[in-house]
Amino acid sequence: MPERRSRSIRSRPSAERVPQREEESAEGLLAPGAPGWSVFVWTLFLAGFATFALLFAPQAFLPALSQQLAVDADAASMTVSATTLGVAAGVLGWAGLSNRLGRLRTIRISLLLALLLALAVPFLPDLPSVVAVRFVEGLALGAAPAVGMASIAERVDGRWAAHVAGTFVAGNTLGGIVGRLASGAVADVGGWRAAFWTSAGTAAVAVVALLVLSRRLADHRPAEPPHGTGHALLANLRDPSMLALYLQGFLLMGAFGAVYNVFGYRVQEPDIGLPAWAASLLFIVYLAGSFAAQRSGALARREGTARAMVAGSAGMLVSLPMMASDSLVLMVAGLVLFTLGCFTTHPLAGGLSGRSARVGRPQSTALYQIAWLGGTSLFGWLGGLAYAATGWGTTLALVAVLCTAAALAAVLRGTVLTRIRPVLPTGG
Secondary structure (H helix, E strand, O other): OOOOOOEEEOOOOHHHOOOOOOOOOOOOOEOOOOOOHHHHHHHHHHHHHHHHHHHOHHHHHHHHHHHHHOOOHHHHOHHHHHHHHHHHHHHHHHHHHHHHHOHHHHHHHHHHHHHHHHHHHHHOOOHHHHHHHHHHHHHHOOHHHHHHHHHHHHHEOHHHHHHHHHHHHHHHHHHHHHHHHHHHHHHHHHHHHHHHHHHHHHHHHHHHHHHHHHHHOOEEEOOOOOOOHHHHHHHHHOOHHHHHHHHHHHHHHHHHHHHHHHHHHHHOOOOOOOOHHHHHHHHHHHHHHHHHHHHHHHHHHHHOHHHHHHHHHHHHHHHHHHHOOOOHHHHHHHHHHHHHHHHHHHHHHHHHHHHOOOOOHHHHHHHHHHHHHHHHHHHHHHHHHHHHHHOHHHHHHHHHHHHHHHHHHHHHHHHOHHHOOOOOOOOO
16 A cells, blocks of 8 residues: 655744745645755755765775774774664664654754764774774764655655655765865875864765755655554565665675775775875766766666666676776776766665655665665675785675676566565555
């Protein structure tokens, strides 16, 4: 049974309300040209920007962190993996809380808590304490990943949901770029503490902008699933078509975490010899992810979602021999292609995790977030471990296995799994 429509929460007194709030079109769903469309999209963009500026900034200065704290790549990468693991652990809790507090209020609380924790990190004495607080910071950061895609599924006309999902992911990628570039540039001169200060300052700008802009939107919360949250989670986990989507996020973003955690180490090896500040600048190729995310919806409408997702995985596979080269130009070109492929598939799978769910859309999008964040955490760490043990080639071999499995999952979902979806219980 389709879920009931979201209901608005009016926090202002009735005398202050206007007849029609900005974000509501006549049909109650947003589309280009509808009042409040751009405000809604920009609010999600800023939420993603702030979240990812905090989440992935350390990737740019992992080699500096290794040198300054005298630890291996796998240990340093835990500053990223612990945070993504924290986000994965927190998304279901934030999703449930947003049902009570409202989507926007939950995002505001989450980002403010995470920002306070990020400001505490530079005061910590050693790597274990940094990893511990970064994990808690990840728990606090879970609202935007948990709520963003669910809000799109609830509030946006289905014809434009992939476009908005792409814009949300573009905010993620741009936040990741700015956080990496700013902190990476500072780390070589000011050390790892200054780098963490810089990433927190970058996120703070986006958080303030979000707090101001989101005041123009009325908050909303979804109706609870008719059989409860547990039923919705189990129903989606028993659906092979949905499992294939979650697997996409787990595998492809796991591959992404492995490559981006280790790439900076590789280009600073003696045969390439980039200085740390120049290596951190290479993360500007992450802009390719923003470009791909914004255009993934149009590609899916033109070629079909399954083909677009397989094409993304194929592009990632083609990039691996390029990144295995000893030529810096080929390596960077390969990283661009890898990023384009990853962010062609990721927003499509994320958007479908909400739209394709037949029960419990918020729970389904939360499961997708858990999958991709868990994959990033696990394989980001394993990629660093492989590099520390036997080198860059082993990391790329791991990534090849992940991309191949993701392509197979996309093919199976497009050809078989959508035809054998389980029957929902009556009223479910």
